[in-house]
Amino acid sequence: MPRTEHWFEPARFGLFVHWGPWAQAGWEASWPLVGGVVGLPLGQDIPADTYHANAETWQPNPAAPEEWIAAAAAAGMRYAVLTTRHHDGFALWPSSYGDYGVARTAPGVDIVGEFVAACRRHGLKIGLYYSLPDWHHPAYPPFTDAMRPYVFGQYPAPTAEGLAEYQAYLRGQITELLTDYGTIETIWFDGAWERSPEMWDVDGLEQLIRQLQPDILINNRLPNHGDFDTPEQFVPPEPPPGPWETCLTMNKSWGFNAIDDHYKSPATLIHTLCEVAGKGGNLLLNIGPDGDGHIPQPQADRLAHFQRWMERNGEAIIGSSAGLKPWQFHGPTTLKGQMLYCHLLMQPVAPVSVRGVPVHHLQQVRILGHSEALPYEIRVPVMDELMDIDGMGEVMIDVPEAYRDPVATVLVLEFDCDPARFEPVAPDMENLA
Incomplete structure (x- = not known):
């Protein structure tokens, strides 16, 4: 080590x-x-x-x-x-x-x-x-x-x-x-x-x-x-x-x-x-x-x-590791186990998007420091839905103004897996017939 x-x-x-x-x-x-x-x-x-x-x-x-x-x-x-x-x-x-x-x-x-x-x-x-x-x-x-x-x-x-x-x-x-x-x-x-x-x-x-x-x-x-x-x-x-x-x-x-x-x-x-x-x-x-x-x-x-x-x-911050790639979120992200932290360095004027994450394994979204769960929507490719593929998608989150930090709001996305190491799972085509 x-x-x-x-x-x-x-x-x-x-x-x-x-x-x-x-x-x-x-x-x-x-x-x-x-x-x-x-x-x-x-x-x-x-x-x-x-x-x-x-x-x-x-x-x-x-x-x-x-x-x-x-x-x-x-x-x-x-x-x-x-x-x-x-x-x-x-x-x-x-x-x-x-x-x-x-x-x-x-x-x-x-x-x-x-x-x-x-x-x-x-x-x-x-x-x-x-x-x-x-x-x-x-x-x-x-x-x-x-x-x-x-x-x-x-x-x-x-x-x-x-x-x-x-x-x-x-x-x-x-x-x-x-x-x-x-x-x-x-x-x-x-x-x-x-x-x-x-x-x-x-x-x-x-x-x-x-x-x-x-x-x-x-x-x-x-x-x-x-x-x-x-x-x-x-x-x-x-x-x-x-x-x-x-x-x-x-x-x-x-x-x-x-x-x-x-x-x-x-x-x-x-x-x-x-x-x-x-x-x-x-x-x-x-x-x-x-x-x-x-x-x-x-x-x-x-x-x-x-x-x-x-x-x-x-x-x-403390105990975290590097997060997602820049294209996945408009701001810094950090990881800790199954928790993804998204740092909002600008006040959002529209729902916040987090891309390329295992959306079907997302358990909860909240703002760090608050216990209330935030509502969110997911988007996945149409073919993934039709073929029931456990893959990557996009999370859309509306951040209530009352909960925003004046300097930097941190969103917490809690998964039941490591979002940085998840591998999409395709269906078994031989058994679909």
């Missing part, structure tokens, strides 16, 4: 947390240090010394992870991933490797430990993000203003001695993260574009990780390795062939960016969750807490919208 089938794919919905010293200043995560990047249009351009000086005065609140994880659990999320160390090199745990992190600037504070404990209290699986680059480490080498503008694929290479030192640093920090905090369900790498797989020693890292945590999942950003794909900031038109997870921001920034008020609507975010689940993927939705560790109000409001919707409709 693939590792992802244990918990990852049924989870469907998780929380991404980008938090670091940048939040105190209201900057995007890490990228202002190198002058910004095209993919983050509202990021700043901050001189290297100014950027790193900000970290010296940041005192992260150890109580912050409880706020994040409690909100995630209430919103129906099943796992969470924290940026333990982003590209800027600041470590959120008291690492013995390197001198840039809470071990020096906030003695006694361990945000990773608090995050892990909060996840366990609320029953969420634990993920740790770790950046392969470190733009502060002396052997990497560190980024300086003289290196501007940042160009992908052209970061200065370390010396041979520096590379060996940096590889030992990576292995040391990863060993701490996967040894000191009990079972960790996934490690989420990033930044591999800056070095070759050989320079990262990806095979050695993968072997180390599997030795320390045999059941852990590794994302596909450790080159040539990984248990799941990670499309970023979009839903792929066709799902990847294996397990996958879309990571998505609520606005245009990963970190707490004080100038970014370009938020997606709650309906857009909930619809994205429906679409991702309908394609058999997971949604890893990001928050960027402020410098004090609080969830910014626009992000908290959107999590509250998820809570309301998931309390009624979470059954159609």
Whole structure:
């Protein structure tokens, strides 16, 4: 059984947390240090010394992870991933490797430990993000203003001695993260574009990780390795062939960016969750807490919208599998056993049609969250009726306006068989005479 089938794919919905010293200043995560990047249009351009000086005065609140994880659990999320160390090199745990992190600037504070404990209290699986680059480490080498503008694929290479030192640093920090905090369900790498797989020693890292945590999942950003794909900031038109997870921001920034008020609507975010689940993927939705560790109000409001919707409709997301083909229903669909969930992302102006399903095995149609059965009609090919073929047909459902959800109504079609695996049964022609 693939590792992802244990918990990852049924989870469907998780929380991404980008938090670091940048939040105190209201900057995007890490990228202002190198002058910004095209993919983050509202990021700043901050001189290297100014950027790193900000970290010296940041005192992260150890109580912050409880706020994040409690909100995630209430919103129906099943796992969470924290940026333990982003590209800027600041470590959120008291690492013995390197001198840039809470071990020096906030003695006694361990945000990773608090995050892990909060996840366990609320029953969420634990993920740790770790950046392969470190733009502060002396052997990497560190980024300086003289290196501007940042160009992908052209970061200065370390010396041979520096590379060996940096590889030992990576292995040391990863060993701490996967040894000191009990079972960790996934490690989420990033930044591999800056070095070759050989320079990262990806095979050695993968072997180390599997030795320390045999059941852990590794994302596909450790080159040539990984248990799941990670499309970023979009839903792929066709799902990847294996397990996958879309990571998505609520606005245009990963970190707490004080100038970014370009938020997606709650309906857009909930619809994205429906679409991702309908394609058999997971949604890893990001928050960027402020410098004090609080969830910014626009992000908290959107999590509250998820809570309301998931309390009624979470059954159609959590534990589901990909649903019907696009031609069968105008919207995402998910499956769970003999239950087909049809997600109405637009308010219907006519009866809703579900095509290519075993209509003679349909037991009931209802709206998720309501017990009343809805009336429906079925349509089948005329010859199937004449020849008494137990085949596929179309279901027509009128959705009462009073029962419609303002964001996304979910119809439940209950069958006495698996509607995705049903094979039409033709009559025995020899015995018809």
